Amino acid sequence: xxxxxxxxxxxxxxIACISAVAEDQKKVGISMxxxxxxxxxxxxxxxxxxxxxxGFVVDLQYAANDEQIQLxxxxxxxxxxxxxxxxxxxxxxxxxxxLDLAKEKNIPVIAYDRLLMAHxxxxxxxxxxxxxxxxxxxxxxxxxxxxxxxxxxxxxxxxAGDPGDNNAGYFYQGxxxxxAPYIEAGKLVVKSGQVEFSEVAxxxxxxxxxxxxxxxxxxxxxxxxxxxxxxxxxxxxALGVIxxxxxxxxxxxxxxxxxxxxxxNTKKMIEGEQSMSVFKDTRTLAKQVVKMVxxxxxxEEVEVNDTExxxxxxxxxxxxxxxxxxxxxxxxxxxxxxxxxxxxDQLQ
Ligand code: BGC
Numbered sequence: 001x002x003x004x005x006x007x008x009x010x011x012x013x014x015i016a017c018i019s020a021v022a023e024d025q026k027k028v029g030i031s032m033x034x035x036x037x038x039x040x041x042x043x044x045x046x047x048x049x050x051x052x053x054x055g056f057v058v059d060l061q062y063a064a065n066d067e068q069i070q071l072x073x074x075x076x077x078x079x080x081x082x083x084x085x086x087x088x089x090x091x092x093x094x095x096x097x098x099l100d101l102a103k104e105k106n107i108p109v110i111a112y113d114r115l116l117m118a119h120x121x122x123x124x125x126x127x128x129x130x131x132x133x134x135x136x137x138x139x140x141x142x143x144x145x146x147x148x149x150x151x152x153x154x155x156x157x158x159x160a161g162d163p164g165d166n167n168a169g170y171f172y173q174g175x176x177x178x179x180a181p182y183i184e185a186g187k188l189v190v191k192s193g194q195v196e197f198s199e200v201a202x203x204x205x206x207x208x209x210x211x212x213x214x215x216x217x218x219x220x221x222x223x224x225x226x227x228x229x230x231x232x233x234x235x236x237x238a239l240g241v242i243x244x245x246x247x248x249x250x251x252x253x254x255x256x257x258x259x260x261x262x263x264x265n266t267k268k269m270i271e272g273e274q275s276m277s278v279f280k281d282t283r284t285l286a287k288q289v290v291k292m293v294x295x296x297x298x299x300e301e302v303e304v305n306d307t308e309x310x311x312x313x314x315x316x317x318x319x320x321x322x323x324x325x326x327x328x329x330x331x332x333x334x335x336x337x338x339x340x341x342x343x344x345d346q347l348q
Contacts, residue, residue, distance in 0.1 A: 026297055027057040029077030029085040030112075034065040037205065037236055038262045039282060040088065043113070046286035047086070054290055065204055067094040074098040078107055084293050086110045091164035092117040092312075108296055112289060115166045117312045124302060125310050125319040126289045128280045130167045133324045134174020134233070137257040140276050140326070141229045142178055144255050145188075152187040154228035157217050157254075158200040159210050159241055161233045166312075168205075171233040171259070172197050179231070188229075191220045202237050210240025218248045226251040232258055235265035235277060242273050261327050261336060263346055269329050270347065279327040279335050288320050 028051050032040045040062070048058045059077055063070035067090050075098045077085055085107060089095055096119055102109050103121040111125040141147075145154050156179070161168030176195075182188040183195065194200050194217070202210045210232070221227055227249070232238035238258035245253070258265050258277040268274035295302045304318040311317075327335055336342045 025055060025057050026083045027059065027081060028293060029074070029082035030058060030060045031070060031074050031077065031085065031087045032060070032062045033070065033088050033090045035062045036065060039260050042282045043088065043286065046283050047289060050286050050290045051293075054294060056293075063090060065090055067091050071095055071098055075101060078102050078105060082107065083297060084108050084110065086112045086289060086293070087116060088112040088114050089116055092166045110289060110292060111317065113167070113285065115310050115312055115317065117166055118314055119312065120314045122312060122315065122317045123296070124292055124304065125317040126285060126292060127167070127319065127321060128285065128324045129321040130170035131174040133259055133278045133280070134171040134176070135178060136278050136324060136326050137171075137231060137233070137259070137276075138175035138178030140257060141231060141255055142182070144275070145228060147182045147187055153189045154187065155191050155221070155225060156183070156188045157190060157192060157227055157230045158195060159202060159214065159230065159232045159237045160197055160200045161237065162203055162205045163198070163201045164203070165205070168201065168233060169197060172200070175231055175233075191225070192217045202240075205234060205236050207236050207240040207243070210237040211244045214241045214244035215248055218244060221249065221251060224251070227254040229255040230257070232256060234259040235262040238274055239264060239268070242268060261332070261341075263342065266332055266336060266342070266347055269327075269332060272329070276326065276328040279325045280322070281325075281339070281341065283341070284322050288322060292320065
């Protein structure tokens, strides 16, 4: 009997001990937009791993690219006692009521990769330099076509990102600021006539939507003229353009830009169908966010490197911008394989 009592006591102490540790552990809610695009799976997995290694409890949720699902998920993270919420929004303005609630409960919110717009309750923003992504793409086209020396004219087409994603405008603008002088001078000609962001945007960054629009543009080249370059803001849209060109275009293969170094697109770079991509190492971003959260919850100064660029219409959000890197067939092995981002098998 005495043995049984002692045993029960021990068990009770153990349970008390475990729950004391659990109570001490901070809980972080991570809301990602979708599992459909490769990068968000990587972002989520990297953050989960790094936060857990740092001793956090993680509630990671994906919202199937549905604004209402994301709103419900973030709201329940707040109601379930998360100490901090990290959000990559499907649409930058669709989470207002969740942000109201976070504000009411004084739970900090960090915008991840995509800025949350039109609300004052956005504590920090961690991303890559989005404008620089566009600059890298625009400069690549400029240099490959040697626009400063060659006579031209060259035909250019443009496929941009989701108008609901604040990043998309930065990518577009970064590239257009490089290319606009050549368009104005007539050295670059957009035969479809579609140049404005609203005309070239791709809702939800969907490959299929980009493909359908590309198919209608290819019809402008039925006269046998060649498309010299196709500016695509990211890899999912580049894939749509490549699919359309493969099916319906007979001219010289154009220069095609991208972003993310998704596996499918890296393979296309190796095969020579996509010319370049922009590598944004999601491990770097995840690491930075874990650092931010740790500093924030410890009451330390949070490291940021940009306090001017990202005004969300209500506040300028202190930001940390990681550096995007040019990638093509010549450096992908070093960037992606030697760094352990992908195994050689994944790119077979
Ligand atoms: C990200 C890009 C990504 C795109 C589509 C953007 O917000 O910054 O890396 O390609 O969303 O998911």
